[in-house]
Every structure is written in structure tokens, then in C-alpha cells.
Amino acid sequence: MAFLLRTVTASAEGREIVRTRRVEGDRLTIGRGPECDVHLTDLAVALRHAEVARSGDRLAVSVEAGLTVALDGRQVSSGSLALATGGDLRIGAHLLRFLPTPPDSGEIAVGIERVTEGEAKLGRRADRLFSLAPVLPGKRAMAWLLALLVVALCIAWPVKTFYDRQHRAERFARFQADEIWSAGHLSAAHAALQHNCSACHVKPFESVRDAACAACHRDIHGHADPFRLARAQPDLTAWGRFQLRVKQAFNLPPGRCIDCHTEHQGPQKMAPTPQRFCADCHGSLHAKLPDTRIGDAGDFGRLHPDLRPAAIVGWNGERAVLGRLAAGPGAREDNGLKFPHALHLSATGGAAQMARRLGIGRSLDCASCHRPEPEGARYQLVVMERDCASCHSLAFARSGGTVRTLRHGDPAQVIADLRDYYGFRTASPPSSLAPAARRLPGEAPAVSTRIRFEAGAHAPGPEAAIRAVFSRGGACYDCHQVEAPPAGSLAYRIHPVAFPERYVRHGWFDHRPHAAQSCGSCHQAARSNAASDLLIPGIVTCRGCHGGERTSKPVASPCAMCHSYHARPGAPAMVVRQRLRGERRAEPAAVVGEGQ
Amino acid sequence: MSARSIPRTTLGEGASHEGFLRHKSFRWAKVAILLCAGAIAGYALIDVPGRHYGGTPFGYVLGTVSVLLILWLTMLGVRKRAMTRGRWSLKGWTSAHVWLGLSLVVLATLHTGFRFAPDVHTLAWALMLLVILSGVYGIAVYAALPPALGDSRGELTRPQMVDALAKLDAQLEAAAQPLSHGQAALVRRALAEDPFAAGLVRRLSGSAPRSPTRRAIDRLQGETAVVAVLERKAAALAQVRRHLRIRALLEVWLYVHVPLTFALLAALAAHILSVFFYW
Numbered sequence: 001m002a003f004l005l006r007t008v009t010a011s012a013e014g015r016e017i018v019r020t021r022r023v024e025g026d027r028l029t030i031g032r033g034p035e036c037d038v039h040l041t042d043l044a045v046a047l048r049h050a051e052v053a054r055s056g057d058r059l060a061v062s063v064e065a066g067l068t069v070a071l072d073g074r075q076v077s078s079g080s081l082a083l084a085t086g087g088d089l090r091i092g093a094h095l096l097r098f099l100p101t102p103p104d105s106g107e108i109a110v111g112i113e114r115v116t117e118g119e120a121k122l123g124r125r126a127d128r129l130f131s132l133a134p135v136l137p138g139k140r141a142m143a144w145l146l147a148l149l150v151v152a153l154c155i156a157w158p159v160k161t162f163y164d165r166q167h168r169a170e171r172f173a174r175f176q177a178d179e180i181w182s183a184g185h186l187s188a189a190h191a192a193l194q195h196n197c198s199a200c201h202v203k204p205f206e207s208v209r210d211a212a213c214a215a216c217h218r219d220i221h222g223h224a225d226p227f228r229l230a231r232a233q234p235d236l237t238a239w240g241r242f243q244l245r246v247k248q249a250f251n252l253p254p255g256r257c258i259d260c261h262t263e264h265q266g267p268q269k270m271a272p273t274p275q276r277f278c279a280d281c282h283g284s285l286h287a288k289l290p291d292t293r294i295g296d297a298g299d300f301g302r303l304h305p306d307l308r309p310a311a312i313v314g315w316n317g318e319r320a321v322l323g324r325l326a327a328g329p330g331a332r333e334d335n336g337l338k339f340p341h342a343l344h345l346s347a348t349g350g351a352a353q354m355a356r357r358l359g360i361g362r363s364l365d366c367a368s369c370h371r372p373e374p375e376g377a378r379y380q381l382v383v384m385e386r387d388c389a390s391c392h393s394l395a396f397a398r399s400g401g402t403v404r405t406l407r408h409g410d411p412a413q414v415i416a417d418l419r420d421y422y423g424f425r426t427a428s429p430p431s432s433l434a435p436a437a438r439r440l441p442g443e444a445p446a447v448s449t450r451i452r453f454e455a456g457a458h459a460p461g462p463e464a465a466i467r468a469v470f471s472r473g474g475a476c477y478d479c480h481q482v483e484a485p486p487a488g489s490l491a492y493r494i495h496p497v498a499f500p501e502r503y504v505r506h507g508w509f510d511h512r513p514h515a516a517q518s519c520g521s522c523h524q525a526a527r528s529n530a531a532s533d534l535l536i537p538g539i540v541t542c543r544g545c546h547g548g549e550r551t552s553k554p555v556a557s558p559c560a561m562c563h564s565y566h567a568r569p570g571a572p573a574m575v576v577r578q579r580l581r582g583e584r585r586a587e588p589a590a591v592v593g594e595g596q
Numbered sequence: 597m598s599a600r601s602i603p604r605t606t607l608g609e610g611a612s613h614e615g616f617l618r619h620k621s622f623r624w625a626k627v628a629i630l631l632c633a634g635a636i637a638g639y640a641l642i643d644v645p646g647r648h649y650g651g652t653p654f655g656y657v658l659g660t661v662s663v664l665l666i667l668w669l670t671m672l673g674v675r676k677r678a679m680t681r682g683r684w685s686l687k688g689w690t691s692a693h694v695w696l697g698l699s700l701v702v703l704a705t706l707h708t709g710f711r712f713a714p715d716v717h718t719l720a721w722a723l724m725l726l727v728i729l730s731g732v733y734g735i736a737v738y739a740a741l742p743p744a745l746g747d748s749r750g751e752l753t754r755p756q757m758v759d760a761l762a763k764l765d766a767q768l769e770a771a772a773q774p775l776s777h778g779q780a781a782l783v784r785r786a787l788a789e790d791p792f793a794a795g796l797v798r799r800l801s802g803s804a805p806r807s808p809t810r811r812a813i814d815r816l817q818g819e820t821a822v823v824a825v826l827e828r829k830a831a832a833l834a835q836v837r838r839h840l841r842i843r844a845l846l847e848v849w850l851y852v853h854v855p856l857t858f859a860l861l862a863a864l865a866a867h868i869l870s871v872f873f874y875w
Contacts, residue, residue, distance in 0.1 A: 032773060032780070043769060043784040046777035067777070126755035129792045130840060132847045136796060142855035147862040154716045154866035159873070180715045181870035183651060201874040208875075243653065251875065265646055266711075 001026045001054065001106055005038065008113040026054040028110070030091060038112060044092030057083050057103045083108070090115075154180060165198050184264035191267070200263070206251065213257045221567045229255075232281040232288045260565075269581065272574045275299065275549035278559040299548030300557045309503035309536045312336075320498040328538025329524065336497040338479050339531035344369075346526075354391055366519045377510040377571070381499055384408050394475055397421060406475065411494050414476070415466050419490075422462035466490050503536050507562040508572050513584075617735070619691035627692075628699035631661075639706045649709035650717070650871075658707040662700055663864055666724070669697050670857055697731055700724060716870055720863035727860055730852040737846050745846065748838040757836055761791075764829045771822045779816060786812040786826060791836045800848065802841035809833060 003023040011017055023037045030038040033047035040049075050063045059081045063069050070090035071079045081087035086100040097111040128134065158178035165176075178197045186194055193199045200212045214220070223229060236244060247254060260277075261270070275298075281288070283298030295305025306326050311333035313323030325331045344351045344364050352363035360368060369387040371380045382388070385408060396418075397404040404421065407413045468474050470482045470492040481495035520526055523535040547553030560574035570576070578584035617625075635658060644652045650659050672693045679686050704724055712718045752760065765787050772783040785808035798804070809830045816823055 041769070041773055043772050043775070043780040043787065046780070049777075126758040129758060130754050130843050132796065132799070132844055132851065134792070135794070135799065136851050139851055139854040142851070143858035146855050146859035150719075150859050150862035150866060154719065154863060155869060158870070162873075178874075181866075181874055182713070182715055183717070183871070183874075184649070184711055184713065197874060204873050205875055246653075262646065264651075265649075268646070271646070 002108075003028050003037070004107050004109045006109065006111050008111065028052040030089075030096070038096065038110075040092065040094045042092040042094055042114070045094070049091055050089075052089070052098075054083075054108070059083060059087075059098060059108070061089060162198065162204065165196075182264065185266040186263055187265065187270075188267045190263065207253075208256070208258050210257050213261075223565050223567070226255075228289060228292075229281075232285055234280045234284075234288075270577065272558060273560045273565065275558045275560075278563070278565075282559075297559070300559070301543060301547035301551050301553060304539060306539045307504065307507075307536065307542070309534065310500055310505055311503060311534050311536075312498055312500065315496070318496055320496070322500060325534060326538070327534065327536040328540065331534035331536070332530075332532045333534045335499055335531060336481055336495045337531040338481065341525040341528040341531075341533070341535070343529070351391075358390065360390075366523075366525065372511065376512045378502070379511070388479075392475070392479065406469070411470075411476070411492055414469065415490055415492065418465045418469065419462045422465045463490060466492070506567070508564075508570075508575065509562070510571065510575070615739075616687050616690040617694065617739075619687055624688075624692040624695035628695040631696070631699045632702040635703050635706050647709055647711075648706070649711055650707050655707055655709065658703055662704045662707055663868070665696055665700055665703070666860065666864065669693055669700075670861065673854070673857075694731070694735060697728055701728055716863065716866045720860065720867045723856055723860040723863050727853055727856045730849045730856065734849040734853060737849065741842050741846055745839070745842045748835065748842055750835060752835075754839075757832070757839070760832055761829070761836065764825060764832055768822065768825045768829060771825050772819075775816075775819065775822065779819065782808070782812040782815050783822060783826075786829065789833065791833050791840060794837075794840070796844070796848070799840050799844040802837050804833070804837060807833070 002025070005021045005023060007019045007021070009017045009019075028038060028051065029036045029048060030040065030045075030050045030052070031048040032040055032042065032045045036048060046064055046067055048064060049067060050061060050069050053060050053062070061069065061071060061076075061079050061081070063077045065077075068075045068077050070076075070088075071081070072087050073090075081089075081098055083098075083101045083103060086098045089096040089098065093114050095111075095113055095115050097113075099109040099111065101108050158181055161177040174195065176195050176197070179195065181197070199215075200208045202209070202212055224232075244254060260273075279298040282294070283296060283303065285292055285294060285296050297304045306328065308324040309327050310322045311325045311331070312320040312335055313325065314321045314334055315336075320334075325333065343349055345366075346352055347363045355361055355364050355368070369382055371387075372378070373380050384392075389408075394406040394408060395403045396406060404417075406417060467490070470476050470484075476482055476492075476494060480497070483493040483495060485491040485493070514522075522537040522541050524533075524537075525535055528535060543553070545553060546555045546557040549556060549558040551557075558574075560572055562572060564572040564574075566573070571579075575584060614620075638654055638658075639648060642652075642654045644654065649655055672689065675689055676686060704721060708717070708721055712721070749757070768783060768787060772780055775783060789808045791804070794804070804810075807830070809826055813823055813826045813830065816826070
């Protein structure tokens, strides 16, 4: 009975060295201890690790307490093998292979070898061991990974979002991938478009066009005829020409809305348009557009045409003809009215006396007749019944408790009323319903009028009354230009009266910021003896306080203070924006020395 | 006389070492400073409506210059594989890479107009800064660490260090043969201690907490022969770790610099595409 041990080791050159040894007996001790039959120089093996004993046709494997061996791949603390089939016993790094043995054989062959896994340390290239390459993912792999990640997140995803949006109407209430392309926050006015890039960026690789703006801003008015606008442009410098070339090369046509209305600048305020922006063309407009009717303007203080209000310069039948007049002293308009401002504003004249009698005040002032519009920028038209009639009565008779009044504004009705009234009466009409006969409001015609009325009882009849009303000294004649009828007729006509709604149509004037000034500091009403005096002041008056964008005058006035690029009837855009932001109060902004 | 005098040796390039930073007495540093000064002057003096940003003419110029610079800087990866001398020597190229790369901090930041937001544009800027920062780190360690790298090796070459460890392991294994199974387990774990198995953090810190070799030394105080070998192995391990640490410090920046450069190129592509897509 014996075990035939066949130990296989590898030489340094990789050659196999086989040593065979014969162990007599039916027991085989295995361990690190030199006394063991199978001496394994392996620190994973105990000094005396296991014992294999033959019993009949089996081999019993017993392991020292607390240790294990791998028997045919299973970790066990004891077990057995059939001799006929043989088996593997693994202890530490060593493999003992029991070869199949016939039951009658007296020798059991055992192959012993060291399984050298994980021992190739020296075989690896030392230089690589010291570098970081084995412990980090490769630079190339990381580069690809990161680059692809960025391409997917920052290119593919937003592009997909853009094209997805072409096919379905979305509510843009939440984040859209192409927002990461945004060049900055939108202005507060456009904040609602934050999630909808395609609202303005309609086609890829095409700059934002005015059509995109006009989709919402339908009513915005251009500045002028585009061809004239183009012709009025100042000559480009070499740098300007270069810039234009570059822009054209990059598909950026000039003159688009966004040239001025830049977006993605954050919720910042649009700056007042600088004067230079206007002066570039308007400073020498006549040189570029000889046929223009607009005077050259570059700076309110230095280069600006005189104010040319649109006033009534004549009549075409019943229609007033508007024309431009040079404002200032001497300008005359044809409003059809007779009204001496000086007489009414005099502190000593008849109007003042009447005002005192009526308890209106010591004398009349502008506010006695002129009322501001609710908004306050302008004044309402003077209305006869409201603003004049308290003094200029049209009452002509009392009938019981009722005062008979001529209808203002309807000469035919006046004629008919008078004809009827005096036609049925024996009494003659009053010879006049003259200014002297003015009454207190609500009173019957003044006593003097009545006396004259009684005295005229023998007058020739209604024709005389009608003629009296329309003739010098009559109620109509006082204020109106009366067109006499052909001889023998009574068809008197009143010349129509009209005032322009706005004298200054392409500039903006607001009375409120000027409220600290007296009316007379601009409007020379106290010296005006005729209603035809155009009391709009000239630019000289304005320049008392207003200068250009950079000025020593109290009020620096860039073009945008009175004018809008986009023609609009109301206040200029700059003023509107300043009001919205609370930068401009409706009340007088600053009290500038009186009479400047 | 003069014909017979010994001609003076002219010190050509290479006779005295001039690092890539000082190359041609800071030629590229001067170019970079000029570039930055020009950009700053332009930023301060050029009047733009509103605020400076990438979309003004000046902003486009800055952006174009910056992106061309970045593309050229990236080419160092190709260029460095061909070592040449002369006017466009690799050293000169590297010097320009460093200095012009640093100037990008100024150029690209002015291009942003100091507007930062969670968008692709700021991503590109941030990646660029990270790349530059990692490069600055690289220059710093290249200037400071190579002497330490040589010192840490002692007189050994790297394969010798690995070999020494293996030999010590063999000695240890032999010396430990008489030990009990429990003690042998300690030695076995010490044998298994592989300094090269350490990950990035361990390598960078150079630390080895709970080193099995140290533990074995502490536990096996009676076994003098084994402990002596263990002590030698601990010393060898420490030396290898020092060397590994310096190598890691020298190399780690490239693992940031190179991959982030390519991420930056992708982000730049996205940045430029986004501008023209939504033109």
C-alpha cells in the first residue's frame, strides 16, 4: 500500500520539473510542517492541515479542526473520494489530484501542483504599474464619453425640441431644452415668450425678421417710407461699410426692429434713444432729401426748426383749411371767432367788473374759461354754453317762470324762434340783446333790456328783431363773424368756428410738467386783442428752459422727449416708459425759475 | 594673432537649459500679455449700446480669436508627438501653448461680458476654465515635483523596485514557514499587500491605513526573523508609495485636462451652433 506523489513545479524559464516520490502506508498527511508527507510551502496551509486515509475503495479526507479544504470544488471540513473515480483536493494554492485507481491496485497516484493565479506581478511591465493608467479610465475613452454627453445634451436635445415644436402646438408653460441656448434673459415685456424660442426664431439659421415682431405688434407704425428712409441715411464710413459687409455676409439685413430693440439683455430698461440716433439723418436731412418739408434738426438748443403748429389758415366753404404757421408773435389763425383775450384778462376792464359782480373773482383768469382735459396734458375746447354763457346770455324773453333763450349754434333756429315769438306779439322785440344787457345766471333779461323791450313796442316787427340780433350790437355779432343775407332776405349766416384738436401734431407737449409756470409765461394772451392771434409760443420761448441732450439749460431735452421714432398720437415712447417706471411724475417735475 | 586664438565656444540652444516657460526670454508670455492688454483696452474703450457681451462686434472678435486659439491649443496633442528643434520647436510650441492658453482666461471672460447663466455658453466658459486650471496645476507640478520623483526612487529603477518587493515576498514566505496557521495568515495578508492595487485617492494621498505588513509587524513581535523581513518590506512599500504618489500627482491633471478639452470642444460646437441656429 503506497501513495505515488508526482510533484510538478515550473522553472524560472517556464520549463516543467516533475519529481516523483513514494510514500508507504495507507495514510497521507498534508501540511506546511516539514514532517508531513506532502510538504506544501504555502502560508495558506496549516502546519498540519489535512490527512487522507484509505478505507476500502474510498479515500477519507479529514481536516484539522477549524480548517477546510476544497474537495472537488466544494469547501468541506471532512469528506471522502471514491478511488475508482479519483478526485481533486485543493489546499491553499496547491492542487492534489488523486488519479482513478482500480480497487485491487496497491498504489494511488497523486499529482501535486501549485496553481499560480494572481502571481504574475513581476510579469507586468513595471513602468505601467507606476503610472495612473491602470487605475483610471483611459483619457481617450473619457474624452469621447464627455464630448458625446455634451453633444447629446447641448446639441441633439435642443435641436430635437425645435423640430418637435414645428409639429405640435404646445403650451410653453415649462422648460424647453432649447432654452439652454438662450443668450440671456428676455426683457420683462417679452417674459411670456421665455419657453418659446421659435416665437421669434422662426427658421433655423435665419436671423429674427420684422415679420416675427409684427405677428404681435400689429399697429406699430414705421418711421417713414422705407426708400426715403434709406436715402436719408448718413454716408457710411469705411468702418461702417465694413460692418455692413460683414452683416450681409452673415445674413443680417440692416434696419430690422431688433437693431434697436435688442433682446436677451435681461430685464433691463430700454435706454432713451440717444440724440445721435436721430441727428445722424435729421441733422442734414435736406442734403439727402432736398424735397423734404421737415427742417433739419440735430439738437433742440442749437439746430431745430421753429415750431410750426398746424392752425386754420383759411376756409373752404364750411371746412377749415389747416396749414403750418411759424409760431410766435404775429402768427394769425382764422378760427372764425371774435375774442379779445386782453379785454377779458384785464384787471380793470368791464369783464373784471362783471366777474366781481358775479362773484367769480377779482377778475377773470385763464382757468375761468379753459378747463384741462381729464388726462391733463391738453385743454378742452371752450364750449359756449359752459364757458361763456354765464356772462354772455342768450336769453331774450320771460314767459311766466321760463326764460326764453336763443339756441346757440343754429342761426336758422334763432331766426325761426324770433320770427314766431315776435310775430304773435304786438310788442316789438328788444332793440338789442346786447352785451350790456348781460344778466346773472338764471335771471330774466336785465331790467334795462326789458325797458328797451317795452319801449320798442312800436317797432316794425320780427324782421327788426332778427336784424338786431345779427347786427353790430346784437348778441351774435359780439363774438361771431356774421355773413349778411342778400337784400330783402333774413337768411343770416354765422361764419363757422373751429379749432384744431392739436396744434403740435408731430411733437409732444404736456401741460402738466409745465404747471409750475404761469400760462402767461408762454402764451401772450394778456396782450392779445384778437382771437386770430395764435398764442402758441415760438421755439425761443421753449429754449428759455430746454436745451439739447447736453446743455447748460435747466432741462436737457433729447429728441425723444418730444418725438417718437414710431409716429404715434400720444406721448412719446420715452415719456410713456418713464411714467410706467415711475421715473416721471404727472405733476410738475421741477420748478424752474418763473419767467425764464 | 586673432586667427591663431582659440575660437570661443558659442553656446547654442541646448548648451544651457531654458525651460519652456522662459523660452526665448518669455516671448510668448509677452505676446499673451499684449493680447490681454489689447482685449481689456478694447473692452474699456469701445462704446457699445447697453452692455458688452458676446453679441457685439467686439464680442464676436473676442469669441472668434478665443475659439481659434482653443483649436490651436488642442493641436498640441498632435504636435507633441513630433519632437523638432528650430523656430517652431516643440519647446516653443509648448511655451506658446501655456502662455496663450493662460491669456484665454482674459479673452474668453471678456467675451462673456460677465454674464453667467445656466446655459450652454456658460458651460463652455466653465469647461475652458477647468481645462486651464488643470493646465496651471500641471505646470506647477512639472516645476516642483520631478526632483522629488528622482529622490523617491533612491538609486533604484522602477523595475528594480518591483523586483525588490518580489524578492522580499519570497524571503518572507520562506521565513514564515515555521509559523502557526494563525500567524501564517497574518504574513499571508502582508504578502498580499500590493501597493499598485491602490486606487486614485490612495495613490494621491500616499497613505496606507491598516497596512497588513504593519499589522503583521505589530502582531508577530516574537518572530524576529519574520519581523525583520516584514520591516524591510514595509520600508520598500513606503518607498514605492512615495514614488506612486508623485507619479500620480504628476499625471492626474492630464486625466482632467485632456477629456475636458474634448468636452470643451463639444460645448464650443454647441455654443457656436446655438448662436447661428437661433441667429
